Amino acid sequence: MKIVIIGGTGLIGSKTVERLRRQGHEVIAASPNTGVNTMTGEGLAAALVGCDVVIDLANSPSFEDKAVMDFFETSGHNLLQAEREAGVKHHIALSVVGTERLQESGYFRGKLAQERLIKASGIPYTIVHSTQFMEFLGGIAQSGTVGETVRLSPANVQPIASDDVADAMAKVALAPPSNGTIEIAGPERFRLNELVSRYLKVSGDARKVEADPEARYFGARLDDRSLVSDDEPSLGHITFEKWFETAARK
Numbered sequence: 001m002k003i004v005i006i007g008g009t010g011l012i013g014s015k016t017v018e019r020l021r022r023q024g025h026e027v028i029a030a031s032p033n034t035g036v037n038t039m040t041g042e043g044l045a046a047a048l049v050g051c052d053v054v055i056d057l058a059n060s061p062s063f064e065d066k067a068v069m070d071f072f073e074t075s076g077h078n079l080l081q082a083e084r085e086a087g088v089k090h091h092i093a094l095s096v097v098g099t100e101r102l103q104e105s106g107y108f109r110g111k112l113a114q115e116r117l118i119k120a121s122g123i124p125y126t127i128v129h130s131t132q133f134m135e136f137l138g139g140i141a142q143s144g145t146v147g148e149t150v151r152l153s154p155a156n157v158q159p160i161a162s163d164d165v166a167d168a169m170a171k172v173a174l175a176p177p178s179n180g181t182i183e184i185a186g187p188e189r190f191r192l193n194e195l196v197s198r199y200l201k202v203s204g205d206a207r208k209v210e211a212d213p214e215a216r217y218f219g220a221r222l223d224d225r226s227l228v229s230d231d232e233p234s235l236g237h238i239t240f241e242k243w244f245e246t247a248a249r250k
């Protein structure tokens with residue numbers, strides 16, 4: 001099977017490319033670094049010739065509200081149009097658990113726009129909603145940092161390691177389209193402020209975390225349901241401790 005992975009050089013993309021190649025599939029890692037740009041359309045048509053499945057694992061280079069919306073709308077439009085022309089049979093995209101509940105945030109408004117384009121595209125699809133990647137804990141800490149203090153909501157989180165996410169994406173690529181959304185999450189639930197505090201401590205980072213229910217998460221106020229699944233997500237198996245011992249030290 002020929003599979004094109006948009007954002008195939010990124011965190012989840014590169015791990016998904018590796019897994020599907022190991023299983024003998026023809027996999028193209030498509031990104032600006034390999035000559036494929038979904039914002040400009042460069043290299044898209046050539047990459048999609050004879051392609052069965054597209055997995056979109058790209059992310060906006062900027063998290064500024066307008067830049068994110070432009071990225072997901074323009075990229076989504078160009079990519080889905082090129083897929084229709086190439087006769088792609090399954091479009092898969094990675095989005096975030098709670099996207100529809102986080103609409104105070106410009107980033108999540110961009111992700112919802114991406115999801116709406118997919119649903120309206122006429123191409124059979126599967127949207128995968130993931131919880132926060134464990135690899136993103138440092139970015140979350142950074143987003144709440146002022147001076148030496150990190151202010152974060154005590155809302156529930158259930159983070160997942162990127163290796164578990166890539167396993168799930170590779171599995172979805174080989175399954176029929178669900179024409180719906182499936183959810184994945186890590187095996188353990190934490191309070192966001194407590195987990196980031198633990199992460200900083202084991203990383204030897206002196207910053208202190210303060211719980212603040214009003215602290216915004218990329219612009220959105222959180223409650224205990226915002227970032228965790230309502231249903232029964234498929235669970236990864238890598239715990240925070242195991243992840244930190246291995247992946248975080250690579």
Ligand SMILES: NC(=O)c1ccc[n+]([C@@H]2O[C@H](COP(=O)([O-])OP(=O)(O)OC[C@H]3O[C@@H](n4cnc5c(N)ncnc54)[C@H](OP(=O)(O)O)[C@@H]3O)[C@@H](O)[C@H]2O)c1
Pocket residue numbers: 006007008009010011012013030031032033034036037038039040057058059060061075094095096097111129130131132133136
């Ligand atoms: N972070 C989280 O906790 C989380 C949770 C759930 C879902 N997600 C979603 O997961 C997805 C993947 O995230 P990630 O952290 O793996 O991303 P990442 O490591 O930041 O990689 C982003 C990828 O997008 C590519 N890209 C950027 N601009 C592009 C363009 N114009 N055309 C084609 N490709 C382009 C980059 O290519 P170059 O290397 O060539 O620049 C890179 O391969 C995102 O859509 C994100 O919303 C994230």
